[in-house]
Amino acid sequence: MAVKVIIPTPLRPYAGKQDSAEVKAGTVGEALTNLTTQFGDLRKHLFTDDGKLRNFVNVYVNDEDIRYLARENTPTKDGDTISIVPSIAGGCNHFRHFEPSEKSF
Amino acid sequence: MATTTQTQTAAKPAAGLSKEEILRYSRHLIMPEVGMEGQLKLKNAKVLLIGTGGLGAPLGLYLAAAGVGKLGLVDFDVVDFTNLQRQVTFGSSDVGKPKSQAARARLSNLNPDIQIESFETQLTSANALELFKDFDIIVDGTDNFPTRYLVNDACILLGKPNVYGSIFRFEGQVTVFGMPDGPCYRCLYPEPPPPGLVPSCAEGGVLGVLPGIVGSIQAMETIKLILGNGENLIGRLLLFDALGMKFRELKLRKNPNCPMCGTNRTIHKLIDYYEFCGVRGEEAPVPNLQVPEITPRELKSRLDRGDDLFILDVREPHEFQICNLKGHLIPLGELPRRVHELDSSREIIAHCRSGKRSAEAVDFLRKAGFRKILNLKGGILAWSDEVDPSVPKY
Numbered sequence: 001m002a003v004k005v006i007i008p009t010p011l012r013p014y015a016g017k018q019d020s021a022e023v024k025a026g027t028v029g030e031a032l033t034n035l036t037t038q039f040g041d042l043r044k045h046l047f048t049d050d051g052k053l054r055n056f057v058n059v060y061v062n063d064e065d066i067r068y069l070a071r072e073n074t075p076t077k078d079g080d081t082i083s084i085v086p087s088i089a090g091g092c093n094h095f096r097h098f099e100p101s102e103k104s105f
Numbered sequence: 106m107a108t109t110t111q112t113q114t115a116a117k118p119a120a121g122l123s124k125e126e127i128l129r130y131s132r133h134l135i136m137p138e139v140g141m142e143g144q145l146k147l148k149n150a151k152v153l154l155i156g157t158g159g160l161g162a163p164l165g166l167y168l169a170a171a172g173v174g175k176l177g178l179v180d181f182d183v184v185d186f187t188n189l190q191r192q193v194t195f196g197s198s199d200v201g202k203p204k205s206q207a208a209r210a211r212l213s214n215l216n217p218d219i220q221i222e223s224f225e226t227q228l229t230s231a232n233a234l235e236l237f238k239d240f241d242i243i244v245d246g247t248d249n250f251p252t253r254y255l256v257n258d259a260c261i262l263l264g265k266p267n268v269y270g271s272i273f274r275f276e277g278q279v280t281v282f283g284m285p286d287g288p289c290y291r292c293l294y295p296e297p298p299p300p301g302l303v304p305s306c307a308e309g310g311v312l313g314v315l316p317g318i319v320g321s322i323q324a325m326e327t328i329k330l331i332l333g334n335g336e337n338l339i340g341r342l343l344l345f346d347a348l349g350m351k352f353r354e355l356k357l358r359k360n361p362n363c364p365m366c367g368t369n370r371t372i373h374k375l376i377d378y379y380e381f382c383g384v385r386g387e388e389a390p391v392p393n394l395q396v397p398e399i400t401p402r403e404l405k406s407r408l409d410r411g412d413d414l415f416i417l418d419v420r421e422p423h424e425f426q427i428c429n430l431k432g433h434l435i436p437l438g439e440l441p442r443r444v445h446e447l448d449s450s451r452e453i454i455a456h457c458r459s460g461k462r463s464a465e466a467v468d469f470l471r472k473a474g475f476r477k478i479l480n481l482k483g484g485i486l487a488w489s490d491e492v493d494p495s496v497p498k499y
Contacts, residue, residue: 009275055295056294060355087293087297
């Protein structure tokens with residue numbers, strides 16, 4: 001299934017500056033895996049070390065929050081749009097955060 | 106808490122409009138959607154603006170223009186020269202003045218008939234409930250997570266609507282929290298981002314007009330709530346992408362298990378929001394890296410002496426164009442894969458704008474084995490202050 005993933009401004013630097021990407025996926029989980037395979041830098045900004053979606057990032061299929069659907073198992077079909085919506089608050093950019101153990105910026 | 110009240114008004118709701126008010130608001134009155142009844146609702150409304158900055162500017166201006174009878178302005182900050190790029194309530198002559206007072210003066214000039222109260226204070230768990238209780242609607246125009254959670258919780262505890270707007274560079278979000286059957290901020294984001302935020306030097310910045318648009322939408326939603334017409338953004342998250350010029354809408358559901366507004370509330374009072382967000386102190390502290398430093402004056406002496414120094418600039422290309430020390434530019438994010446461009450046998454002085462990013466660079470390079478490397482303390486800003494004032498600051 002070809003789905004479009006909309007990439008929010010704070011994450012565009014880690015996705016080749018693109019505002020969206022086309023991925024093939026049957027579920028939201030597959031779509032995000034394919035996206036982070038395509039853009040490796042995106043992985044640590046979307047997921048924790050143990051593979052969970054970061055809790056200040058919400059994901060929607062079309063206009064529905066996946067927390068009210070089947071989370072990462074939410075099925076996707078051709079033409080669906082997945083939106084990644086992080087919490088924002090003007091001054092600060094939390095995506096510049098890095099763990100002390102990580103050595104990449 | 107420092108408060109100043111412009112005029113004393115009677116506690117009774119206004120029953121009518123004066124001749125001047127009828128003329129001032131004539132463009133409202135001739136619309137059936139507003140009319141005399143609607144304008145009276147506006148006159149009797151009391152709205153509290155948290156923040157008088159980028160979002161607060163259009164909010165204050167349009168709510169004052171619309172005739173909202175009482176406006177409260179909460180901001181403890183002073184007007185900075187760099188604010189003028191987007192905080193359009195202020196003028197050049199306001200630089201250095203407390204924002205809440207400068208905004209009050211501007212809005213009073215726009216509309217002398219309304220009551221404007223400025224609160225030059227930091228909003229905290231100790232004062233929020235007291236501050237909010239005399240207002241009908243709270244509008245969140247703040248720029249940090251602890252305050253957003255504080256505003257949310259105080260509104261839910263008091264049963265007051267919270268018109269939320271937030272921005273980041275080219276994007277904005279708007280919705281209305283705090284309505285009886287609607288969601289709250291914790292329904293959308295149960296937890297804040299992690300602590301240890303790096304200040305947004307290169308990746309920050311904001312297109313000045315963006316909060317103008319988002320704040321205006323917040324003003325529109327506030328006016329509609331007062332008038333009770335139209336459809337509000339309750340349970341709807343409006344997303345704005347300024348670059349693509351696209352508005353999108355997502356469903357924002359009330360979380361039945363929300364600890365604040367759900368059926369089984371577990372939060373009954375305001376908490377320590379800085380602790381909740383993992384931040385101690387005023388702003389998010391940057392871990393202060395202990396790296397060897399050189400001051401701008403020391404650097405100048407050594408350059409004048411003819412020392413062979415390699416200047417490494419870790420800022421972004423667009424910053425280099427503003428001003429530079431003719432250094433070798435490797436943006437911080439690219440340093441790991443461009444480290445081969447550096448010669449570890451040479452003495453390297455790393456600099457950025459204020460000294461924070463370059464401290465990270467020095468730390469990284471020392472761990473990579475570089476021994477002759479120093480951080481320029483205070484960055485190019487300090488160089489401008491102490492050595493060469495002709496270098497522009499930004």
